[in-house]
Amino acid sequence: MSSEQLKQKFKQLPKFVQKKLHHIGVDGTKLVGECDKNQEAKKKLRLILKEIDFIHLHFNESEGELLKIARELLRPFRNKFINALEIFVPKQAVRPEASSSNNSKRKRNSGDVDGGNKRTKRQ
Numbered sequence: 555m556s557s558e559q560l561k562q563k564f565k566q567l568p569k570f571v572q573k574k575l576h577h578i579g580v581d582g583t584k585l586v587g588e589c590d591k592n593q594e595a596k597k598k599l600r601l602i603l604k605e606i607d608f609i610h611l612h613f614n615e616s617e618g619e620l621l622k623i624a625r626e627l628l629r630p631f632r633n634k635f636i637n638a639l640e641i642f643v644p645k646q647a648v649r650p651e652a653s654s655s656n657n658s659k660r661k662r663n664s665g666d667v668d669g670g671n672k673r674t675k676r677q
Contacts, residue, residue: 563623571612571624578602582631586638599635606632 564572582602588595606628613621 560627564627567620567624568612571609571620574605574609574612575624575627578605578628579631582635586634589638596639599639603632603635603639606635 564575567575582599585595585599585602589599609624609628610621613624
């Protein structure tokens with residue numbers, strides 16, 4: 555989606571929602587770099603993430619289309635903030651010792667021990 559299309563969608567939203575989206579984008583992006591060093595930044599970023607998750611509270615039931623637009627605009631920010639907070643960590647990163655023990659592939663039993671494969675035994 556081009557930036558012009560994004561601007562048009564953004565302008566369709568109510569002013570107070572535009573301000574909230576701007577606040578989420580600007581403040582959240584600043585906090586992403588500070589999360590590793592500063593616990594306070596992590597707390598603030600979590601609060602911003604909650605604002606994203608509860609953006610639907612700012613819309614009436616009749617404004618479903620506007621809610622879809624807001625969620626579409628916030629999706630990249632939400633993913634970026636979740637990655638910065640390391641809320642979702644892949645299993646391999648959680649337990650590296652478990653993945654190293656299962657590193658080698660299981661070898662297929664070729665049937666050499668039993669005297670060849672079954673097809674040649676039957677013939």
